[in-house]
Amino acid sequence: xxxxxxxxxxxxxxxxxxxxxxxxxxxxxxxxxxxxxxxxxxxxxxxxxxxxxxxxxxxxxxxxxxxxxxxxxxxxxxxxxxxxxxxxxxxxxxxxxxxxxxxxxxxxxxxxxxxxxxxxxxxxxxxxxxxxxxxxxxxxxxxxxxxxxxxxxxxxxxxxxxxxxxxxxxxxxxxxxxxxxxxxxxxxxxxxxxxxxxxxxxxxxxxxxxxxxxxxxxxxxxxxxxxxxxxxxxxxxxxxxxxxxxxxxxxxxxxxxxxxxxxxxxxxxxxxxxxxxxxxxxxxxxxxxxxxxxxxxxxxxxxxxxxxxxxxxxxxxxxxxxxxxxxxxxxxxxxxxxxxxxxxxxxxxxxxxxxxxxxxxxxxxxxxxxxxxxxxxxxxxxxxxxxxxxxxxxxxxxxxxxxxxxxxxxxxxxxxxxxxxxxxxxxxxxxxxxxxxxxxxxxxxxxxxxxxxxxxxxxxxxxx
Amino acid sequence: xxxxxxxxxxxxxxxxxxxxxxxxxxxxxxxxxxxxxxxxxxxxxxxxxxxxxxxxxxxxxxxxxxxxxxxxxxxxxxxxxxxxxxxxxxxxxxxxxxx
Numbered sequence: 402x403x404x405x406x407x408x409x410x411x412x413x414x415x416x417x418x419x420x421x422x423x424x425x426x427x428x429x430x431x432x433x434x435x436x437x438x439x440x441x442x443x444x445x446x447x448x449x450x451x452x453x454x455x456x457x458x459x460x461x462x463x464x465x466x467x468x469x470x471x472x473x474x475x476x477x478x479x480x481x482x483x484x485x486x487x488x489x490x491x492x493x494x495x496x497x498x499x500x501x502x503x504x505x506x507x508x509x510x511x512x513x514x515x516x517x518x519x520x521x522x523x524x525x526x527x528x529x530x531x532x533x534x535x536x537x538x539x540x541x542x543x544x545x546x547x548x549x550x551x552x553x554x555x556x557x558x559x560x561x562x563x564x565x566x567x568x569x570x571x572x573x574x575x576x577x578x579x580x581x582x583x584x585x586x587x588x589x590x591x592x593x594x595x596x597x598x599x600x601x602x603x604x605x606x607x608x609x610x611x612x613x614x615x616x617x618x619x620x621x622x623x624x625x626x627x628x629x630x631x632x633x634x635x636x637x638x639x640x641x642x643x644x645x646x647x648x649x650x651x652x653x654x655x656x657x658x659x660x661x662x663x664x665x666x667x668x669x670x671x672x673x674x675x676x677x678x679x680x681x682x683x684x685x686x687x688x689x690x691x692x693x694x695x696x697x698x699x700x701x702x703x704x705x706x707x708x709x710x711x712x713x714x715x716x717x718x719x720x721x722x723x724x725x726x727x728x729x730x731x732x733x734x735x736x737x738x739x740x741x742x743x744x745x746x747x748x749x750x751x752x753x754x755x756x757x758x759x760x761x762x763x764x765x766x767x768x769x770x771x772x773x774x775x776x777x778x779x780x781x782x783x784x785x786x787x788x789x790x791x792x793x794x795x796x797x798x799x800x801x802x803x804x805x806x807x808x809x810x811x812x813x814x815x816x817x818x819x820x821x822x823x824x825x826x827x828x829x830x831x832x833x834x835x836x837x838x839x840x841x842x843x844x845x846x847x848x849x850x851x852x853x854x855x856x857x858x859x860x861x862x863x864x865x
Numbered sequence: 866x867x868x869x870x871x872x873x874x875x876x877x878x879x880x881x882x883x884x885x886x887x888x889x890x891x892x893x894x895x896x897x898x899x900x901x902x903x904x905x906x907x908x909x910x911x912x913x914x915x916x917x918x919x920x921x922x923x924x925x926x927x928x929x930x931x932x933x934x935x936x937x938x939x940x941x942x943x944x945x946x947x948x949x950x951x952x953x954x955x956x957x958x959x960x961x962x963x964x
Contacts (some may be wrong), residue, residue, distance in 0.1 A: 425941075434941055437937035438878070438881050439881075439937055440941045442877075442881045445881075446887070451888065452891050455891040456891070456901075457887050459877070459924065460924075465937070750953075752953070828953060
């Protein structure tokens with residue numbers, strides 16, 4: 402049998418963690434494949450120098466090689482073709498981290514009424530570039546494949562191009578950028594694109610005619626709209642995130658039309674979270690008001706053919722309708738993302754389990770929602786400790802490894818509830834902030850499911 | 866499964882974690898008999914009681930049967946996706962992965 406050589410295609414890396422020993426990760430687009438022992442054996446041999454037709458490989462391995470090549474993870478090559486050393490298998494002795502929401506600054510050019518970070522007070526201090534290098538090195542050692550950049554306002558950092566290059570050099574993808582959109586320029590976008598990153602931009606915009614008031618800065622509405630247009634012209638995907646209250650809610654119809662004209666990929670609407678600057682606010686919407694507002698947006702969206710992805714607070718994530726497709730309510734995924742069904746063995750939260758949030762003072766949180774809670778003070782700090790070590794920290798793991806069975810054991814009502822498979826006892830942050838007990842059932846989720854609001858919204862999303 | 870087959874399976878499992886051993890086997894050249902003879906010797910040096918006949922028989926069995934389970938193929942073929950659900954109350958600033 403003639404010799405056969407292969408190598409991983411250049412965006413794929415072989416990585417392992419203590420709880421998931423073998424995986425192939427595409428650090429550019431976030432694709433992630435758990436590998437069995439046999440497929441790992443073959444993938445590891447895709448090094449440009451190992452003869453895959455030698456005695457060390459069986460027919461089963463040849464089949465797996467065909468699968469890897471068909472999937473674009475590997476490619477045939479000649480003996481000795483070069484391979485990037487960074488692709489070589491590396492195992493971190495910490496549990497899996499799929500990504501980190503990385504707050505690279507607490508500074509901001511705006512003064513938002515609802516900022517959960519209380520920027521620009523800089524109360525979470527700021528990271529020097531040397532700090533950033535140290536943190537990114539930790540990410541690398543812990544096999545973190547990607548980050549989402551946030552702040553404060555991440556684009557405010559003058560050294561952002563250096564941050565981009567730093568991450569690129571470590572083969573860490575930039576999956577998303579959370580931004581107020583005001584500082585978006587062609588020049589900074591070119592820095593992302595030239596380094597091969599195409600992050601999803603999540604841009605904050607709080608309503609036509611209301612945005613400047615919400616953001617505490619005159620003239621920023623026009624700048625944000627310009628920023629979104631610049632992003633779209635650069636071919637970058639954009640989701641607009643709108644915080645809504647009694648001041649801005651009447652602007653939603655006009656804002657909806659703006660979202661269409663800007664050709665955004667997604668629009669997310671929710672009231673601000675009760676933390677940071679928003680605590681004590683008097684213009685917040687009640688649950689009933691939020692539901693009413695979201696219902697009117699959803700009806701308009703459905704009648705309009707679902708022009709973009711739509712996430713309405715905690716009432717559902719609705720997929721853009723492709724033009725020309727029918728809206729048969731029986732078609733899987735039509736207008737509604739297929740929701741995962743929770744069981745007792747499900748992780749409490751897939752995000753918390755493997756996608757922590759890093760504050761600019763180095764505090765590592767399971768979720769950004771814990772920022773202003775008492776829990777934050779108990780969490781480890783990466784400016785003083787190593788990520789690989791703290792990700793094994795029992796206190797952090799108690800939260801990250803929480804399973805639904807732990808909640809069922811604490812909440813008899815959930816154990817017998819018909820909605821548990823979709824609700825899963827709700828969000829732990831809401832449970833903590835609403836009841837003081839992070840393991841309690843989430844009263845807001847309870848209301849939304851038991852009073853039929855979720856069901857009603859799903860029906861509305863497919864209505865003609 | 867015969868003892869010999871078990872030893873062959875264990876030997877291949879060892880090569881998953883020992884790339885030097887894998888490379889040693891991969892570098893064996895010659896006709897089929899020479900390759901199996903040398904491979905059995907390498908397996909013996911690594912602590913596995915494997916004969917040339919075991920290797921010949923196991924390879925035939927491997928070629929005849931479907932030795933891969935569907936789960937192994939599924940894991941490679943399917944990507945993993947993060948899913949945001951209704952229950953997430955913290956999407957403002959919460960990273961829910963690629964859309």
